[in-house]
Amino acid sequence: MSTTGVIRCKAAVAWEPGKPLTIEDVEVAPPKVHEVRIKIIASGVCHTDQEYLTGQFRQFAAGIVESVGPEVTKFSQGDKVIPLFLPQCGECERCLSPKTNQCRKNWANTQAGVMADGTSRISYNGQQVYQFLGVSSFSQYTVVPDTSLAKIRSDAPLNKVCLLGCGVSTGYGAAVKAAKVEERSSCAVFGLGAVGLAAIMGCQAAKACKIIGVDVNPERFEKARLFGATECVNPRDHAKTIQEVLLDMTSGGVDYALECVGSPVVMTSAFESTRDAWGTCVIVGWSESEAINIKVEKILMGRTLKGTYFGDWKSVEDVPTLVDDYMNEKLKLDEFITDQLPLEKINVAFDHMKKGKGIRTVINLWPEETTPTVETV
Ligand code: NAD
Ligand code: ZN
Numbered sequence: 001m002s003t004t005g006v007i008r009c010k011a012a013v014a015w016e017p018g019k020p021l022t023i024e025d026v027e028v029a030p031p032k033v034h035e036v037r038i039k040i041i042a043s044g045v046c047h048t049d050q051e052y053l054t055g056q057f058r059q060f061a062a063g064i065v066e067s068v069g070p071e072v073t074k075f076s077q078g079d080k081v082i083p084l085f086l087p088q089c090g091e092c093e094r095c096l097s098p099k100t101n102q103c104r105k106n107w108a109n110t111q112a113g114v115m116a117d118g119t120s121r122i123s124y125n126g127q128q129v130y131q132f133l134g135v136s137s138f139s140q141y142t143v144v145p146d147t148s149l150a151k152i153r154s155d156a157p158l159n160k161v162c163l164l165g166c167g168v169s170t171g172y173g174a175a176v177k178a179a180k181v182e183e184r185s186s187c188a189v190f191g192l193g194a195v196g197l198a199a200i201m202g203c204q205a206a207k208a209c210k211i212i213g214v215d216v217n218p219e220r221f222e223k224a225r226l227f228g229a230t231e232c233v234n235p236r237d238h239a240k241t242i243q244e245v246l247l248d249m250t251s252g253g254v255d256y257a258l259e260c261v262g263s264p265v266v267m268t269s270a271f272e273s274t275r276d277a278w279g280t281c282v283i284v285g286w287s288e289s290e291a292i293n294i295k296v297e298k299i300l301m302g303r304t305l306k307g308t309y310f311g312d313w314k315s316v317e318d319v320p321t322l323v324d325d326y327m328n329e330k331l332k333l334d335e336f337i338t339d340q341l342p343l344e345k346i347n348v349a350f351d352h353m354k355k356g357k358g359i360r361t362v363i364n365l366w367p368e369e370t371t372p373t374v375e376t377v
Helices: 047-054 107-111 158-165 167-179 194-205 218-227 242-249 264-272 296-300 315-327 343-354
Strands: 007-013 022-028 035-045 059-068 080-083 122-124 141-145 149-152 186-190 210-214 231-233 256-259 280-283 304-307 337-342 360-364
Touching: 007 343, 022 141, 022 343, 035 080, 035 158, 035 343, 059 158, 080 158, 149 315, 158 167, 158 315, 158 337, 158 360, 167 186, 167 194, 167 256, 167 280, 167 315, 186 194, 186 264, 194 210, 194 218, 194 256, 210 218, 210 242, 218 231, 231 242, 242 264, 256 264, 264 280, 337 343, 343 360
Parallel strands: 186 210, 186 256, 210 231, 256 280, 280 304, 337 360
Antiparallel strands: 007 022, 022 122, 035 059, 035 141, 035 360, 059 080, 080 149
């Protein structure tokens, strides 16, 4: 039922960087102009969440519109939605350009954890709680700007499609949209977490004939093969550098390399493992302050180096299409989910990620209302 008042509910709050989250009773204020209040059903922890928890503070989720603020025209109560860390306002210079998905609407505010008016809708004992990237999905209810929300079909299972709010869309789009992987090409994907596995899925969808998965954790190889890797390599099994190994395996380099680790050293390796003349390397892994080492000669020989944010998808319009692709069995999602936990166990999810255990944990915000369809491992 929709309400115009404040909602009291449970949320996981990060009081200090590096400290475990605590479950608190928070107050979620009604949505203001161009805002939507959502009942979050399922949410997840992304690698970038870990980065932010230990430094700054990202997440994916899915829910149902509880109420809408004034001037909201595209959403109504009961709609199934996916909150987006990348908005698409549809009006700014970048939204009007087909060249980028990087809308900057409310950017500074969402990065600072507040809405367009500079305040957050979540509070604890009267004290404002900042909303993580303007989303804050580890709360049973949250409020987001109407430009940071994708409306999806009503038959989509929220505890699966929540994955499309972050890493899975990013990795898949990195291959099909950013790299534009071609049929019968050769590809190398560095890092086989959810982002890398999704990149492999994209390479396979694009009908690449050689898809090499690279990871220092061999436990990831079986899953990588399931997603379409034709071979897997552990750099630690070789005396040569990984780029030399890949050049040997492909007689001169891969057509496309996708870095899904977030390490500048691996970024250089990925770039150098591409072929002269037309090799393309896409950086997907996150790093904000570090520099990468690129030999000018490698660029001069015709290689392309580029990066992607959210897989180049225009968030509001493309996420519903990705949901359709999942529903039509063109895209795997269930295979990424290795654990499903209630909100109270959110720190276990962070712990699994730190230890490289499992791929993605989905947090069920209302365990008593839904029957888990994924087994806990
Ligand atoms: P993850 O931690 O689950 O996976 C990373 C993988 O890299 C692990 O399997 C790890 O064993 C492997 N790895 C570590 N060092 C390696 C090395 N030297 N060589 C090869 N493999 C190595 O992370 P994830 O959730 O899949 O995210 C991957 C990256 O993508 C992160 O940096 C994340 O911040 C970033 N990301 C970017 C965007 C974007 O918009 N560009 C969006 C979401 C996530
Ligand atoms: Zn815009």
